[in-house]
Amino acid sequence: MRFFASALILSLSLVSHPVGAQEPARPRDAPKDGPQDQAQPAKPSPPRASSLDELFERLGKAQSEREAKGIASLIERRLSRSGSDTADLLLSRAAEAFGKKDFPLSIELIDRVLALQPNWAEAWYKRATVFYQLDDPVGAMADLHRALKIEPRHFNAWTGLGHILMASDDKVRALQAYRKVLEINPQMDDVKTIIERLRPQVDGQDL
Template structure:
């Protein structure tokens, strides 16, 4: 658990530019979608943009990794998280630079309530793609469950900077605000 918390501290302290050291070259279309997402005015608009982003980010550049990712996602949807993790392990072995493989494995570990491994994979995800708002949001929710309100607040703030329309995240952030920033007199 201590190692996961140290990784978490590094995630929250690192500037986005430093975290993106393994990030692939910029994609103007993806950059444009993230810009639109940050300005989305409704959950529906944000969801549509987020789906476009996810479709683009799921493409690994390897037909083999993409096929395995399809199988891993199917396993996750069927609640076969152990199987999904094995498939995602193989993808990460093939393509260690593929942020979405780390992100989906973090999700599978989260579903198993294995927060230590999930946080470690979130660290790897965000090192490769600091704009992965789902990873930031998931990290925030795990930290709420773990009782770490300060770091949960920071993670959720980062998630909402990227996607201000994450369902339920603003309410959780507002609930944490008084505990983290204090109350007005």
């Protein structure tokens, strides 16, 4: 995510006078010639990283699923950083425990993360994912709502909420959650497919 512009290095050539040639007179106060007195070109500034707001704006305007996936990946990376090295390390260890299906350890580690960073939406989202694996949809939904209260544009949290509501047969609210996903990320084809199948059951058949 960091891009650095290369500095431009310009060499200055000195023009020598022929042997015996007289150097033209110059004012008494004129500065002496020398490479150090020559104006140096300004180095270009590195490109500014897009803010999270700008990334979400670009995501909403993406013209293809491939473009949207690239932008969504940048957003996910940004959301996965808390600003605390300790919290980031603990969450990465929780992810490792999750991958090994050690869900109790994963929950314990995320609990520590949330004690350090209670306003980190990604940590609430990750704990919701673990709760869902532990067959605790109530705990998962509570954490998803916490994540969305902190970051209402967290499209993965909205997607997870839609899945849990569908599993509980709350199709009306599930459809609302899925539609919210597409407001944020209009190029999510899998969510589009779910909405197309679900919409007639909620809204009725189109005439």
